[in-house]
Amino acid sequence: MNKMINTKLIAEGGVMIGLATLLSLIKVYEAPFGGSVTAGSMIPIMIFAARWGMLQGILVGSIYGVLQFILKPYFYHPVQFLLDYPIAFGLLGLAGIINIKKKNKVNHLTLGIGILLAILGRFIAHLLSGVVFFYEYAGDMNPWLYSTLYNGSYLGIELIVSLIIILLIWKPVTKIPKPIKSSTN
Template structure:
């Protein structure tokens, strides 16, 4: 179903971006060359995508990625910028495959929520993985750059996946009652 952009949708997107930025400053773990486990900073973007759909979610995620770069810039190459910021965070919009609906929530709904979170954070992982292999292979030393980048990015994205999944699964039912 195609969604029409509305003032409410754009305002909600702005609020979710602001909330994500605030949550990104609450760090549980900070990786040495970037990346961190936060207090669920990706949840507002994924929640927005679940309410409004994949397209608006990808857009809001990409805008968040650009603002994230502006606030905490790490620039090496234009392609690295694209992979690490607007593309990586744009993938969070894929959580929109799990659309919120009023009514009873069953086991299938919870599986789709988890699948949406997995797909969105998995997309972000692949984007950071490619950036790591292409632009930051020197940090791998004697290790295979693919294995190093996989381990490095999984070190903070797997905990984020767990945190985001648990919180969104717990909040799904009450949040799905919010009127659009």
């Protein structure tokens, strides 16, 4: 990569992390033990991943996850921290899987699949954290079922909101130019 691409990637990543953080502060619903329905806080990270690629999206998502921890820390165990913050939010970068075949134009179906994979990845990370570290909240309920219902209650709504908004704004987003790789470095 040349310096222009690196600079634009870093700048856009920083802006998307900042926008995601601001949107995360607008809570429509907040679950009692963490997790919330926000004003589309995952959308900037997934758009970044779709534009720049999966690995770059995972990195930016992980940084965003650590920032979420810094702003509202909930720490129980080092593995729980990893699952609930850098891994869960890093998996939002899976939306960039649609960027693998750059020759093909991204259509709404592939974009929707990328968004679904991203939020499913985040869901799985929180599900595992819930089963392993927060099973006592399940009471008599199966911890897997409890964690599925708990995390699905807010991430399902976030999925619907993210799909609608990203699919509506994707065409204008594609018009934002990215630097072209030059043959000289």
